Amino acid sequence: MNGAQFVVKALERENVEFVFGYPGGAIMPVYDALVEAKFKHVLVRHEQGAALAADGYARATGKVGVCMATSGPGATNLVTGIANAFMDSVPIVAITGQVPTFYMGTDAFQETDMLGVTMPIVKHSFLPKTAEELVWMIPEAFRLAQSGRPGPVLIDLPKDLQMAQIDAPLVEAREQPSVPAPDASALQAALELLEESERPLIYAGGGIGMAEAVEPFRRFVETTRIPVVTTLKGIGALPGDHELNLGMLGMHGLKAANMSVQEADLLIVVGARLDDRATGKLDSFAPHAKLIHLDIDPAELGKLRRPAVSLRGDLAAGLASLTVPVAIRSWRKTCLDRKAAHAWDYNAPGEGIYAPRMLRRLSDTCSDKTIVSCDVGQHQMWVAQHIEFLNPYQHLTSGGLGTMGYGLPGAIGAWLGRPDHEVIVVSGDGSIMMNIQELATLNRYGIPVKIILFDNSHLGLVRQWQELFFEERFSEVELADNPEFVQVAASFGVRGMKIEHRDQEQEGLEALYNAKGPFLLHVVIDPNTNVWPLVPPGKSNAEMMEGAKS
């Protein structure tokens, strides 16, 4: 067989179900071999959509997502999606065609140094120089993408190697190294801190879901009865409606969550990296707290704040060792009273649609078979604040990179990975235009993704910052010339409906749910509605701003 056929066989060996991609000159031998592939190729309409769909598939299923593109512009169009996966530790394998080895380094047609371009945004990248190297590189790429802290791996595949003969058999990947339990003496020190603490708080991150440690995490919470705050990616580690869940912390975090962090004397950080959007100004973050930090990645321990105890290794084992009752009745009551005192108020003036209330209404209809894939902006924060997720994999959001355009392709990957789920995109009028071409992918494959498009005719979050921090000098945020989205959807073969008044909310949601195939619900909202609370950039989480709902 030739190298391209070998690649396809190797992907089958890795139990790949879908490859999201787009063909072109330097990857044509692989596309020729795909004709006989046992897995399905999903043709997207822009390579960025391929990488983000692979990301959505991986987040929704826990398996490795695979994307493919040709050399040059095809490959560079994957870059944002690869960076997105890198920032949020999502296991994907990206396969790019490359010009033949004898043309490499000559500025050949559609030649880009993809190894160099992607170096800072991958766990690793492979550039085979002989066809035989594919034998071990492909399984190794899949192993690396999933090992330890997951992430993207690139295989840049010169065209002559795709056409070269390979006589070697397929091989299995090396075994994943087992993840060690945290050090016993460190666990003992952590237990002592837990026992001494009067105001402990759990800081739950995305690592809990990725480590498949949701159940041991919930046992830890139920036994210790310590209140929990979550990061954006930690949402769902504890059900949104759980009594002890104080909600998301950080820039658009809940008041009860941020205030409790600032008063805590012990933070138990579980699978999180103390991102600046969560901590606010770092030197005034949790000023009274010692840290117990559990993570699989040793480079995160002490990166931004030195923990009193580092527990590097298997989260499930670490959490099991800390699952002991603690006596914090008074502190718990303080946190829960605060949560009740700062509960959301969904009353808003006027007859227009108030997005937080509509999302709350959506939340009430969600089940453990609902996945919400967000874009980036105000609506993303409203989803994080107002939808009560039951599991981490139900909330797909571009956290670290903040990639506008993630929602739709992410949802495509998620639905293909979990076709028994209702997959809903929550987008904005800025974000949807970043990858609107993927409506064609919905139509092509009959993917029944539902889209709720909040349209305030502005880049809302940028507008909000210009209003608050740039003296209302609005610069390039107004999008009044948006297309008529329902017509755009119709031209892609996707049905839709537009609503503008709050008394249409229920009708709109029913149309969305009852649609047999994909559907776009265009929701007009007030551009003056801001996301609250807000911690101004560079400020402490104690300095939350709150404003009118307009």
Added chain:
Amino acid sequence: MRFFLQLSLRNMEGGLERVLGVVRFRGFRVVEMSAYSNPNGEDLAVTLKVESQRDGENLKKQLDKLFDVRQVEMFTTTPVPTPVHSGYGMPVAAVG
């Protein structure tokens, strides 16, 4: 603050470049560097003298995560001169 890093690398496509990229991105500046391949060209022994206000231990941990890096050690004083592993001796880079 200046300190030394001594690394043993798989001499794969882009290995040295990856190390230098991490050093730069994490906020460190290379002051001196030497790199020697072993006779079969499979491994590289690299010594770096770097400076930064940032914590060197964090850089060491980031480098240790790279697939190409077999081993990394950090020293605050001049380490044993390269070659540190038997068989190294073919310089591939030296700046200072």
